[in-house]
Amino acid sequence: GQQVMQIPQYQHVQEGEDFTTYCNSSTTLSNIQWYKQRPGGHPVFLIQLVKSGEVKKQKRLTFQFGEAKKNSSLHITATQTTDVGTYFCAVSGGSNYKLTFGKGTLLTVNP
Amino acid sequence: DGGITQSPKYLFRKEGQNVTLSCEQNLNHDAMYWYRQDPGQGLRLIYYSQIVNDFQKGDIAEGYSVSREKKESFPLTVTSAQKNPTAFYLCASSRWGQGLQETQYFGPGTRLLVL
Numbered sequence: 001g002q003q004v005m006q007i008p009q010y011q012h013v014q015e016g017e018d019f020t021t022y023c024n025s026s027t028t029l030s031n032i033q034w035y036k037q038r039p040g041g042h043p044v045f046l047i048q049l050v051k052s053g054e055v056k057k058q059k060r061l062t063f064q065f066g067e068a069k070k071n072s073s074l075h076i077t078a079t080q081t082t083d084v085g086t087y088f089c090a091v092s093g094g095s096n097y098k099l100t101f102g103k104g105t106l107l108t109v110n111p
Numbered sequence: 112d113g114g115i116t117q118s119p120k121y122l123f124r125k126e127g128q129n130v131t132l133s134c135e136q137n138l139n140h141d142a143m144y145w146y147r148q149d150p151g152q153g154l155r156l157i158y159y160s161q162i163v164n165d166f167q168k169g170d171i172a173e174g175y176s177v178s179r180e181k182k183e184s185f186p187l188t189v190t191s192a193q194k195n196p197t198a199f200y201l202c203a204s205s206r207w208g209q210g211l212q213e214t215q216y217f218g219p220g221t222r223l224l225v226l
Contacts, residue, residue: 009151031212042201042217043154088153092212098169099215101146103153 004091006102014110019076021105023089030092032072033099034063038085046074079109114138115218117202122223124189124196132187132221134202141207143185144215147171148199157200160185161207189223197225 035043049065156169174193205213
Protein backbone atom coordinates (compact mmCIF):
# COMPACT_ATOMS: atom_id res chain seq x y z
CA GLY A 1 0.00 0.00 0.00
CA GLN A 2 0.86 3.67 0.02
CA GLN A 3 3.68 4.82 2.29
CA VAL A 4 4.32 8.35 3.44
CA MET A 5 7.28 9.85 5.26
CA GLN A 6 6.51 12.74 7.56
CA ILE A 7 9.19 15.09 8.85
CA PRO A 8 10.22 16.29 11.32
CA GLN A 9 9.11 13.85 14.01
CA TYR A 10 9.26 16.56 16.66
CA GLN A 11 9.37 20.36 16.57
CA HIS A 12 9.63 22.71 19.52
CA VAL A 13 9.09 26.42 18.89
CA GLN A 14 8.72 29.62 20.82
CA GLU A 15 5.25 31.13 20.69
CA GLY A 16 5.06 33.43 17.69
CA GLU A 17 7.52 31.45 15.57
CA ASP A 18 6.44 29.68 12.41
CA PHE A 19 6.17 25.90 12.00
CA THR A 20 6.16 23.59 8.99
CA THR A 21 5.68 19.84 8.66
CA TYR A 22 6.22 17.91 5.45
CA CYS A 23 4.75 14.74 4.05
CA ASN A 24 6.55 12.92 1.22
CA SER A 25 5.64 9.96 -0.95
CA SER A 26 7.63 8.04 -3.56
CA THR A 27 4.47 7.58 -5.64
CA THR A 28 1.90 9.99 -7.02
CA LEU A 29 -0.95 10.58 -4.63
CA SER A 30 -4.59 10.97 -5.62
CA ASN A 31 -5.23 13.19 -2.61
CA ILE A 32 -3.95 13.90 0.87
CA GLN A 33 -5.63 14.71 4.15
CA TRP A 34 -4.30 16.42 7.26
CA TYR A 35 -5.42 15.70 10.83
CA LYS A 36 -4.56 17.24 14.21
CA GLN A 37 -4.47 15.32 17.48
CA ARG A 38 -4.29 17.30 20.70
CA PRO A 39 -2.42 15.65 23.62
CA GLY A 40 -4.67 12.97 25.09
CA GLY A 41 -7.23 13.48 22.36
CA HIS A 42 -8.24 11.94 19.08
CA PRO A 43 -7.39 12.95 15.50
CA VAL A 44 -9.58 15.65 14.01
CA PHE A 45 -9.80 16.28 10.28
CA LEU A 46 -8.31 19.58 9.11
CA ILE A 47 -8.37 19.55 5.33
CA GLN A 48 -8.15 17.54 2.12
CA LEU A 49 -6.04 18.47 -0.92
CA VAL A 50 -6.81 16.99 -4.32
CA LYS A 51 -5.38 19.15 -7.14
CA SER A 52 -1.77 19.48 -8.23
CA GLY A 53 -0.23 22.63 -6.75
CA GLU A 54 -3.28 23.29 -4.60
CA VAL A 55 -2.94 25.77 -1.74
CA LYS A 56 -5.58 26.14 0.96
CA LYS A 57 -5.62 28.40 3.99
CA GLN A 58 -7.38 28.16 7.32
CA LYS A 59 -6.59 31.29 9.35
CA ARG A 60 -2.89 30.86 10.28
CA LEU A 61 -2.62 27.41 8.65
CA THR A 62 -1.51 27.02 5.03
CA PHE A 63 -1.69 23.66 3.28
CA GLN A 64 0.08 22.90 0.01
CA PHE A 65 0.00 19.97 -2.39
CA GLY A 66 3.05 19.61 -4.61
CA GLU A 67 2.92 20.02 -8.35
CA ALA A 68 3.84 16.36 -8.84
CA LYS A 69 1.34 15.30 -6.12
CA LYS A 70 4.11 13.48 -4.26
CA ASN A 71 4.47 15.82 -1.32
CA SER A 72 2.51 18.15 0.87
CA SER A 73 3.18 20.64 3.63
CA LEU A 74 1.37 22.27 6.51
CA HIS A 75 2.65 25.67 7.60
CA ILE A 76 1.52 27.50 10.73
CA THR A 77 2.27 31.21 10.95
CA ALA A 78 2.93 32.77 14.36
CA THR A 79 2.27 29.70 16.47
CA GLN A 80 0.12 29.87 19.58
CA THR A 81 -0.08 27.51 22.55
CA THR A 82 -3.38 26.24 21.17
CA ASP A 83 -1.47 24.81 18.18
CA VAL A 84 0.19 22.19 20.38
CA GLY A 85 -0.44 18.64 19.21
CA THR A 86 0.53 16.04 16.66
CA TYR A 87 -0.16 16.76 13.00
CA PHE A 88 -0.69 13.78 10.71
CA CYS A 89 -0.90 13.51 6.98
CA ALA A 90 -2.96 10.64 5.57
CA VAL A 91 -3.15 9.22 2.08
CA SER A 92 -5.44 6.81 0.33
CA GLY A 93 -4.48 3.19 0.81
CA GLY A 94 -5.83 2.14 -2.55
CA SER A 95 -9.53 2.45 -1.88
CA ASN A 96 -11.89 5.27 -1.08
CA TYR A 97 -12.17 4.39 2.57
CA LYS A 98 -8.79 3.12 3.66
CA LEU A 99 -6.23 5.67 4.86
CA THR A 100 -2.52 5.27 5.54
CA PHE A 101 -1.27 7.74 8.12
CA GLY A 102 2.16 9.25 8.44
CA LYS A 103 3.85 8.93 11.82
CA GLY A 104 3.04 12.52 12.64
CA THR A 105 4.90 15.62 13.77
CA LEU A 106 4.59 16.53 17.43
CA LEU A 107 4.54 20.30 17.87
CA THR A 108 5.23 21.85 21.26
CA VAL A 109 5.04 25.60 21.82
CA ASN A 110 6.88 27.43 24.56
CA PRO A 111 4.81 30.42 25.80
CA ASP B 112 -25.88 15.18 18.72
CA GLY B 113 -24.11 13.01 16.15
CA GLY B 114 -20.77 11.36 16.72
CA ILE B 115 -18.77 8.31 17.63
CA THR B 116 -18.59 6.86 21.11
CA GLN B 117 -16.08 4.41 22.46
CA SER B 118 -16.16 2.57 25.74
CA PRO B 119 -14.58 2.09 28.11
CA LYS B 120 -12.13 4.98 28.27
CA TYR B 121 -9.61 2.78 30.12
CA LEU B 122 -9.46 -1.01 30.09
CA PHE B 123 -7.22 -3.40 31.95
CA ARG B 124 -6.46 -6.85 30.65
CA LYS B 125 -5.02 -9.80 32.49
CA GLU B 126 -2.76 -12.37 30.87
CA GLY B 127 -4.70 -14.85 28.72
CA GLN B 128 -7.86 -12.75 28.75
CA ASN B 129 -9.91 -11.60 25.79
CA VAL B 130 -11.35 -8.09 26.03
CA THR B 131 -13.84 -6.28 23.80
CA LEU B 132 -13.78 -2.58 22.97
CA SER B 133 -17.02 -0.93 21.99
CA CYS B 134 -17.52 1.54 19.13
CA GLU B 135 -20.87 3.07 18.20
CA GLN B 136 -21.68 5.78 15.63
CA ASN B 137 -24.89 7.62 14.80
CA LEU B 138 -23.54 9.42 11.74
CA ASN B 139 -25.17 6.92 9.37
CA HIS B 140 -21.72 6.10 7.97
CA ASP B 141 -21.23 2.91 5.99
CA ALA B 142 -17.52 2.44 6.72
CA MET B 143 -15.92 1.91 10.12
CA TYR B 144 -12.30 1.38 11.16
CA TRP B 145 -10.13 0.37 14.07
CA TYR B 146 -6.66 1.83 14.56
CA ARG B 147 -3.95 1.19 17.09
CA GLN B 148 -1.72 4.05 18.20
CA ASP B 149 1.62 3.55 19.94
CA PRO B 150 3.96 6.41 20.89
CA GLY B 151 5.89 7.59 17.86
CA GLN B 152 4.17 5.10 15.56
CA GLY B 153 1.27 7.07 14.23
CA LEU B 154 -1.97 5.21 13.53
CA ARG B 155 -1.94 1.66 12.24
CA LEU B 156 -5.04 0.06 10.74
CA ILE B 157 -6.26 -3.13 12.43
CA TYR B 158 -9.56 -3.87 10.66
CA TYR B 159 -12.09 -1.99 8.58
CA SER B 160 -15.61 -2.59 7.43
CA GLN B 161 -17.26 -1.14 4.35
CA ILE B 162 -20.72 -2.49 5.00
CA VAL B 163 -22.70 -4.57 7.47
CA ASN B 164 -21.63 -8.22 7.74
CA ASP B 165 -18.38 -7.55 5.88
CA PHE B 166 -14.94 -6.55 7.14
CA GLN B 167 -11.34 -6.66 5.95
CA LYS B 168 -7.99 -7.08 7.67
CA GLY B 169 -5.81 -4.03 7.94
CA ASP B 170 -2.05 -3.92 8.39
CA ILE B 171 -1.86 -5.42 11.90
CA ALA B 172 -4.90 -7.73 12.27
CA GLU B 173 -3.14 -10.62 14.04
CA GLY B 174 -4.48 -11.13 17.56
CA TYR B 175 -7.63 -9.10 16.93
CA SER B 176 -11.15 -9.90 15.77
CA VAL B 177 -14.17 -7.78 14.83
CA SER B 178 -17.83 -8.10 13.91
CA ARG B 179 -20.23 -5.82 12.04
CA GLU B 180 -23.73 -7.04 12.73
CA LYS B 181 -25.23 -3.54 12.77
CA LYS B 182 -24.37 -0.44 10.78
CA GLU B 183 -23.92 1.57 13.97
CA SER B 184 -21.61 -0.83 15.81
CA PHE B 185 -18.12 -2.22 15.17
CA PRO B 186 -16.72 -3.91 18.31
CA LEU B 187 -13.08 -4.96 18.49
CA THR B 188 -11.93 -7.98 20.50
CA VAL B 189 -8.32 -8.10 21.61
CA THR B 190 -7.57 -11.78 22.03
CA SER B 191 -4.98 -13.50 24.18
CA ALA B 192 -3.02 -14.11 20.97
CA GLN B 193 -2.14 -10.41 20.87
CA LYS B 194 1.09 -10.45 22.89
CA ASN B 195 1.60 -6.71 23.16
CA PRO B 196 -1.86 -5.18 23.45
CA THR B 197 -0.99 -2.10 25.51
CA ALA B 198 -1.90 0.83 23.27
CA PHE B 199 -4.42 3.55 22.50
CA TYR B 200 -7.24 2.18 20.32
CA LEU B 201 -9.15 4.54 18.06
CA CYS B 202 -12.36 3.82 16.19
CA ALA B 203 -13.37 5.89 13.18
CA SER B 204 -16.13 6.03 10.61
CA SER B 205 -16.68 7.58 7.19
CA ARG B 206 -19.08 7.65 4.32
CA TRP B 207 -18.48 5.19 1.50
CA GLY B 208 -16.43 7.18 -0.99
CA GLN B 209 -17.59 7.79 -4.53
CA GLY B 210 -14.31 8.75 -6.15
CA LEU B 211 -12.76 10.90 -3.45
CA GLN B 212 -11.18 9.83 -0.19
CA GLU B 213 -13.75 10.42 2.52
CA THR B 214 -13.05 12.21 5.78
CA GLN B 215 -12.72 9.94 8.79
CA TYR B 216 -14.33 10.89 12.10
CA PHE B 217 -12.70 9.50 15.21
CA GLY B 218 -14.04 8.47 18.58
CA PRO B 219 -12.35 9.52 21.84
CA GLY B 220 -10.37 6.26 22.07
CA THR B 221 -9.81 3.47 24.60
CA ARG B 222 -6.53 3.02 26.46
CA LEU B 223 -5.81 -0.67 27.02
CA LEU B 224 -3.31 -1.66 29.68
CA VAL B 225 -2.04 -5.12 30.49
CA LEU B 226 -1.76 -6.09 34.16
